[in-house]
Amino acid sequence: MLKLYSYWRSSASYRVRIALNLKGLPYEIEPVHLVRDGGQQHSAAYRAINPQSRVPLLVDGPFRLNQSQAILEYLEARHPQPSLLPGDMRQQARIRAFCMTITADVQPLQNTSVLKYLEAPLGVAEAARTEWLRHWITRGLEALEQEYAATAAAFVFGDAPTMAECVLVPQLYAAARFDCDVARFRRLADIGERCAALPAFQRAHPDVQPDAGG
Amino acid sequence: MLKLYSYWRSSASYRVRIALNLKGLPYEIEPVHLVRDGGQQHSAAYRAINPQSRVPLLVDGPFRLNQSQAILEYLEARHPQPSLLPGDMRQQARIRAFCMTITADVQPLQNTSVLKYLEAPLGVAEAARTEWLRHWITRGLEALEQEYAATAAAFVFGDAPTMAECVLVPQLYAAARFDCDVARFRRLADIGERCAALPAFQRAHPDVQPDAGG
Numbered sequence: 500m501l502k503l504y505s506y507w508r509s510s511a512s513y514r515v516r517i518a519l520n521l522k523g524l525p526y527e528i529e530p531v532h533l534v535r536d537g538g539q540q541h542s543a544a545y546r547a548i549n550p551q552s553r554v555p556l557l558v559d560g561p562f563r564l565n566q567s568q569a570i571l572e573y574l575e576a577r578h579p580q581p582s583l584l585p586g587d588m589r590q591q592a593r594i595r596a597f598c599m600t601i602t603a604d605v606q607p608l609q610n611t612s613v614l615k616y617l618e619a620p621l622g623v624a625e626a627a628r629t630e631w632l633r634h635w636i637t638r639g640l641e642a643l644e645q646e647y648a649a650t651a652a653a654f655v656f657g658d659a660p661t662m663a664e665c666v667l668v669p670q671l672y673a674a675a676r677f678d679c680d681v682a683r684f685r686r687l688a689d690i691g692e693r694c695a696a697l698p699a700f701q702r703a704h705p706d707v708q709p710d711a712g713g
Numbered sequence: 714m715l716k717l718y719s720y721w722r723s724s725a726s727y728r729v730r731i732a733l734n735l736k737g738l739p740y741e742i743e744p745v746h747l748v749r750d751g752g753q754q755h756s757a758a759y760r761a762i763n764p765q766s767r768v769p770l771l772v773d774g775p776f777r778l779n780q781s782q783a784i785l786e787y788l789e790a791r792h793p794q795p796s797l798l799p800g801d802m803r804q805q806a807r808i809r810a811f812c813m814t815i816t817a818d819v820q821p822l823q824n825t826s827v828l829k830y831l832e833a834p835l836g837v838a839e840a841a842r843t844e845w846l847r848h849w850i851t852r853g854l855e856a857l858e859q860e861y862a863a864t865a866a867a868f869v870f871g872d873a874p875t876m877a878e879c880v881l882v883p884q885l886y887a888a889a890r891f892d893c894d895v896a897r898f899r900r901l902a903d904i905g906e907r908c909a910a911l912p913a914f915q916r917a918h919p920d921v922q923p924d925a926g927g
Contacts, residue, residue: 551814551856562803568782568817569809576802588790589776595783600765602813603782607821616848621837634830642765 501526504549504556506533506540507708508676510606511567512555513669516703518571521660522578530710533611568602571662583662594656597643598666605639608632609673632677640674643667644684654690660697668694672705715740718763718770720747720754721922722890724820725781726769727883730917732785735874736792744924747825782816785876797876808870811857812880819853822846823887846891854888857881858898868904874911882908886919 503519505512505528519526531554532539539545540552549556549565557564557573564570575584584591607613609632617623617631647655655663671691674681681688694700705711715733719726719742733740745768746753753759754766763770763779771778771787778784789798798805821827823846831837831845861869869877885905888895895902908914919925 550859553818562806564803564806564810566810566813566817568813569806572809573802573806576805588787589778591790592776592778592783592787595786596778596780599780599782599816602817603780603821604767607817608827613822616845617835621831621835621841621845623835623837627835631830631835645764 502529502558503527504529504531504545504554504558505708505710506531506554507705507711509533509554509611510609510669510673511553513672513703513705514567514665515555515557515570515574516708517660517665517668517700518574518583518662520699520703521583521665522574522581524574524578528709530708532710568598571598571665575662581659583660583665585657585659585661590656594661594663597647597655597663600639600643601666601670605635605670606673608635609677629677633679636670636674636677636679640670640679640681640684640687644687648686650686653693660694660699664690664694664700667691668700668703716743716772717741718743718745718759718768718772719922719924720745720768721919721925723747723768723825724823724883724887725767727886727917727919728781728879729769729771729784729788730922731874731879731882731914732788732797732876734913734917735797735879736788736795738788738792742923744922746924782812785812785879789876795873797874797879799871799873799875804870808875808877811861811869811877814853814857815880815884819849819884820887822849823891843891847893850884850888850891850893854884854893854895854898854901858901862900864900867907874908874913878904878908878914881905882914882917 501524503515503526505516531545540554546552551565553565555567555570557570564573571583575582584594614628617628652658654660655667667687668691671681671687715738717729717740719730745759754768760766765779767779769781769784771784778787785797789796798808828842831842866872868874881901882905885895885901
């Protein structure tokens, strides 16, 4: 069975949980708590499995893979149906660009390790850290909202969720967590609500993970 | 002909220039200077083409695509030979994970807009900003060095450059620019030197771009 090293609140882990659920793949969660014990990702045991000391990590038999975006692509190649990258090469390119706007431009700036570094050594106060979060999250979501506001399908790329929603929904969760006003991104928020009604997304939600809380 | 909106020093633009050259595709560079005129990416003219106000942007006939990683994948799908994602699905996954360690974990933290935000409003002094850069670049390159130190091929994934080198070489360039000690990442630095001997990489180098300098 597939095994996913995951942290309940990690956006990157959440992305992969959604993809696994959308594809109907059975998997086992191995929690790695990024806060407890000074960060379990730094433990010798976990570093032996993943020298990058990050989550998620997917284990598929003898094969280990880190980096959520690479994992999403791997799941798509290994289990093509239902597809999370539907359409022709241009549609696929648009889906990937949507994902990367979050994966490369937003999420890295809200990462736990980055927020910690801002606190110390940089000494950035909590209010300014919150402002930092809002700035980058708003900038990224605004760009996507502007790009897709005029589209009318149930989901970003048609009548079913794709890789785009695997990445969008955890970002909306993070935005709400950091007190960003998500409602102003009307189109994205609508899509998020539609996803929230689907079991694949419900079972991937941070609150129902075995390591939730703390 | 393909057109690439590019900034000479942007790592993300540099990645795409390398890929275009490795695939032997003719293209035209349209410079977008991220510093001059308060940042030409914010001009109304450029925003009309790319609301994200970022580079690179690839234009392929009527099709416009942003996000360097999505562009690399699109070029691979549209012009499969020579392949920048060779091998079976696991090898492809490893190549993508290598790329994402830089694209999602390192480069976003050295982005011009992030360095500017650290300066103001956060008021982080220059020495501390340099330390920030070194911290994230070192962390990312160290992880990759550790993962690939024991491999012996000429390039990261065999005897020819792949998507991995498209992303690695601009990161090594940025590391040197920000005074990181690249030599300690022996395996990565060796690969970087091997790439530097190839015309595809030489012609993609920031210093020979039409907008170089300033």
